[in-house]
Amino acid sequence: MRGLHYEWRHVAALRSTWVLLSVIATLNLAAGLATPFGLKPGSAPSSWSMATTLQMDAVALQLPLSALLLLPLATGSIATELTRGSARTTWLTLACRRTAYMSKLLVGGAIGALTALGGAILAALSAGVCLAATGHLQPAWTHTLPSLLGYVLFMTCWPLIALSTTVLVRNRTAAVLLLVLWPLLGERITGLALRLVPGLAPVADWLPFSAGRAAMAASADTLSEADRAMTQTLIGSDLSSAAGAAAFLAFTVLCAILGTQAYTKRDVY
Template structure:
């Protein structure tokens, strides 16, 4: 068929373009061997959750729902953020960094009907995959934990009390994927965003909160910072009693209840993800 006999290009409906973009992102993610290696490591570590029980020879406190929830959600209280988020950095930052850092974004945009569709598809697939990985990890961890308790003859925790913290953990991991993509879009680099994503929740945010808290007009601002709210979302300090509650509140660094913290963390995620969309669509593409 010659160019003269070819008709005009057929427009694609936005919904169809979005679906194709999501399919493109899914195929790209699942085609990488590193993705499956990473998920295999996550699955193995989830199945090893029961070792926490077996290492406690007397089985003390293992039936406590708070301890069970902390174990199967990758210990967000002791590590400040769920340790799973560090394993998910590659999946969270990869889709956007591949486009922007290598200069392949123009090709992606042509294939999926523009930058807005491309970024939205990346976020949708990233959020969905992160939630699915977190949910699967929770399930495997819970099975491992329950099997270990049965092996040592210890009572099972009230698993219904573990369900709500597990759901919040799954939602937190979905937000983490969106934050990873947004930070990559804003900074257009590979190394710096990862350093920020690692150091900000563990060190930098607490330092900034402490410094800002010295100002009279910003007293208590640390309670409302992103990952302080994220920690409060994952751990309910009110479920502890006595000295344990004071210690847990100190580790969390926020007085917000889990429901309030969830709203705050979601709002931060929405704002940062929107800024990432703007940066992805508006900045000139240059190889870094």
């Protein structure tokens, strides 16, 4: 508990934390308010369109916009130690490197989960009110829940991956570039290469961020055949949402283990 309290105070004391969270909240609110635009009078938005709104266009952008905005915060606690040499203060305060790192992981995961849930609730409330005020029907909210759960899982895991990547490469800029470029380009190129090799095509479905997108795409089952094919291309994986969630969670655990080993055994930060 002492480690969690210490890490939370460290994160909460940064003005950038509240600026980033405010920006994400504002964007969620705006996304909800924009829901009625383009709808026919008296119609309701589809479950998939609402799922993408709640997830901040995770599939279209290849990563949730909220995840990209959280990167400075997700990498911040490690980056501060790297640039300011403050790790020794943390270790002296908590008397254990493993405790310090686990506290960073738990606080980061909690912030990611709460950001996803809070933002989704804000978007849903603003969308519901705006739809009612403009005479539109409400969407099938229950059909968006599986995709919302996948989104919360992704956002819970995202700070853990970001922290561990920063520890492993020991450079914040390199970590951010890797976390942005790999899901956008690296996995696409790797997936295409794997599909060209006989017998390795199924491996492409299990690439971590493709699996993460599959976990968030449960509501895509409500799409027409043509729209589902296009969405599947954007996802880059044929896994079910449950299999995608399991694969992405396993990748996160692996990253956390490797990050813990690097943090506890390296001499100087």
